[in-house]
Amino acid sequence: MSRTVSPWRRPAFARRTWLPAFAAFALLAVAWSLAMPADGTTDERQHLERAYGAVTGHLLAPQALDPLVHRPGAAFEVPKSLLPPNALCVYFPNYHQTESWVARAASCQHPAPDDHAKVRVVSWVGRYNPLFYLGVGGPLRFWPDMKGILLSRILAALFSSAFAAAAAVVAIRTRRPLLLAALLTVLTPTTVALSSTVNPNGIEITAALLLWVCLVDLARPASARWAVPAGGSGRRVVSPVPAADPVSPSSHPSYPSHSSASSLSSASATPTGVLARFRNAMRLDSDSAAVSQPALLALAAISGAVVLTVRAEGPFWFALALGGSLAAAEPGRVKELLRWRTARLVAVAWAVIGLLAVAWDVVSGNNKVTQTLIATHPADHRVLTLLRIIAVNRVGGWFTEAFALDVQAPWAPMLWAVLAAVVLIPLAMVRSRRVVAVALAVAAASLGITVVLEIKYLGTLGWSQYGRYFLPGLAGTAVLLASGPVAELPPVLRRRIPRLFAVGAAFCQLWVLVVEMTRVQAGPYAPLNPFAGSWHPAVGSLTVLAVATLGAAALIALVWTATAVETAADTAAPVVPAPAEPQVVPEPANS
Incomplete structure (x- = not known):
């Protein structure tokens, strides 16, 4: 038997996709890390104090009230050199000139003392789960100053980028460039900015994105043997060439057979054996464009554990991802997964981690919120009144803030919404009604929990919810719509839509960064100019823009290459089957 293997299926090409x-x-996230002053992004001062406390052994510091907003938190002893004494002058608030604080350029900050003597501070995130802070706060222990802050930011950026890259690699290896474009709808400038700072919200979003990709692919596996017939007739041609069933975990070559289980048991008991089995699970088969089921489960296990622990809402987002994926699962798929021993072990691990995460929130008192000094809210607290105010005055701001974190970029969110619609609407039109219904339900649940929390904390925190909070849930809507096969769409759309979005997304990422640099360098109302102003990053504004431009160019090149290989795979010589006649299976309507 002879056949032509497209460049997409070559394992060397697939292995090279993760690094780009x-x-x-x-690069995009590190540019943000370098561009911002101390406490230049939302609540970073609080998270930096928590990170320093965590890496110096204060995992559960004494409770205290934050003197600024009167929120309960934890007290730490931090070096005076860690932050400028008036770090808040840059950020809080940004645009409300009628409030008592008015945002200014970063030159308003007094230099941090070159003094490692300790001072008592109270952080309202001081009792958050310490795992994220232990992961990124190490540099602060050795360099409790701006150098340590930059290194901790870069660590956070690298962690988040690893999750985002893993999700992109799954899309690329499985020849789904439209899924790659859909992932970018969640990786907004806000997500990149949060990923670049010491704030667990960024890694929560990117880990949730990867979790959705892995769970949906485990629940609705697509056969690598299905090809698009010539002429786009909308039928699936199933090759009679013997192949491992992509739906059944036990039939995958990465799984040991029963006969070889005894021989593997002794070898896999050693650390070297465990690493060897993990590398084997993550390997791409030489004749398949699919990601192995063990690889998907391994990535899901890691990303799920992160989502469960980094923020208090993590168990909800994890449950939504798991429930949404199971609701869209193929018939009988859940039973097959439950017969897989490794899947059962991962489920048990998730349950234990989730219980520990909830227990930490209860023991630490994170769920106890008292009246803050800056809470503003309407006098009428009737639910219908609040829902009307939220619908009219809050939802629009949520979506704007989910796109651009701390700045106003009036036309850019609209451009992003148009590009996202160009990607997601065609995908919704070729999905089954069940998958579309699940995707809409996930979006409704994501917005619904935000509304519920807004009303719950209105009397104590005031208007406290933001668009960045529901991005881990909206990731599921994009993934559910984009994960299935797209044979129904013409090849020209499968090529041009991702490229269009990649160019638009890269431009929006650079534009929002330029607006943010103008804000911190010259103030929120200065004319747009990333090179002007009374403050500049330590590495220089030109260096920051050069790093960001390289990231934007790499993003475009990534999508361009993926769509080019997709085109090559569509036009490659077809597989020459065995003498047996291929079986033609009609494609279900609207699937």
Whole structure:
């Protein structure tokens, strides 16, 4: 039997996809890390104090009230050199000139003392789960100053970029460029900015994105043997060439057979054996464009554990991802997964981690919120009144803030919404009604929990919810719509739509960064100019823009290459089957 293997299916090409994807996202995030002053992004001062406390052994510091907003938190002893004494002058608030604080350029900050003597501070995130802070706060222990802050930011950026790159690699290896474009709808400038700072919200979004990709692919596996017939007739041609069933875990070549289980048991008991089995699970088969089921489960296990622990809402987003994926699962797929022993072990691990995460929130008192000094809210607290105010005055701001974190970029969110619609609407039109219904339900649940929390904390925190909070849930809507096969769409759309979005997304990422640099360098109302102003990053504004431009170019090149290989795979010589006649299976309507 002879056949032509497209460049997409070559394992060398597939292995090379992770590094360009990682570089694209990491360069964009690192540019933000370098561009911002101390406490230049939302609540970073609080998270930096928590990170320093965590890496110096204060995992559960004494409770205290934050003197600024009167929120309960934890007290730490931090070096005076860690932050400027008036770090808040840059950020809080940004645009409300009628409030008592008015945002200014970063030159308003007094230099941080060159003094490692300790001072008592109270952080309202001081009792958050310490795992994220232990992962990124190490540099602060050795360099409790701006150098340590930059290194901790870069660590956070690299962690988040690794999750985003892994999700992109799954899309690329499985020849789904429209899924790659859909992932970018969640990786907004806000997500990149949060990923670049010491704030667990960024890694929560990117880990949730990867979790959705892995769970949906495990629940609705697509056969690598299905090809698009010539002429786009909308039928699936199933080759009679013997192949491992992509739906059944036990039939995958990465799984040991029963006969070889005894021989593997002794070898796999050693650390070297465990690493060897993990590398084997993550390997791409030489004749398949699919990602192995063990690889998907391994990535899901890691990303799920992160989502469960980094923020208090993590168990909800994890449950939504798991429930949404199971609701869209193929018939009988859940039973097949439950027969897989490794899947059962991962489920048990998730349950234990989730229970520990909830227990931490209860024991630490994170769920106890008292009246803050800056809470503003309407006098009428009737639910219908609040829902009307939220619908009219809050939802629009949520979506704007989900796109651009701390700045106003009036036309850019609209451009992003148009590009996202160009990607997601065609995908919704070729999905089954069940998958579309699940995707809409996930979006409704994501917005619904935000509304519920807004009303719950209105009397204590005031208007406290933001668009960045529901991005881990909206990731599921994009993934559910984009994960299935797209044979129904013409090849020209499968090529041009991702490229259009990649160019638009890269431009929006650079534009929002330029607006943000103008804000911190010259103030929120200065004319747009990333090179002007009374403050500049330590590495220089030109260096920051050069790093960001490289990231944007790498992002475009990544999508361009993926769509070029997709085109090559569509036009490659067809597989020459065995003498047996291929079986033609009609494609279900609207699937």
